Amino acid sequence: MVKAAIPANESLRLETLAQYHVLDTLNELDVNQFKNLNDTFGHSVG
Known part of the structure; x- marks a missing residue:
């Protein structure tokens, strides 16, 4: 998997x-x- 090459904390970030x-994006749409x-x-x- 590609994700395995990324450190866990970087993936989470x-x-x-x-x-x-x-x-x-949702806020802008709202x-x-x-x-x-x-x-x-x-x-x-508002």
Whole structure:
């Protein structure tokens, strides 16, 4: 396996970075969805 060549702590760090990246992406999507709702209905969200 390729992962065996990566030290365990480095592998964990990469996985953590990937998870944070996914969370950031989801947060951005949520913000955009709220903005779209705000534009559509004229309510102030957040």
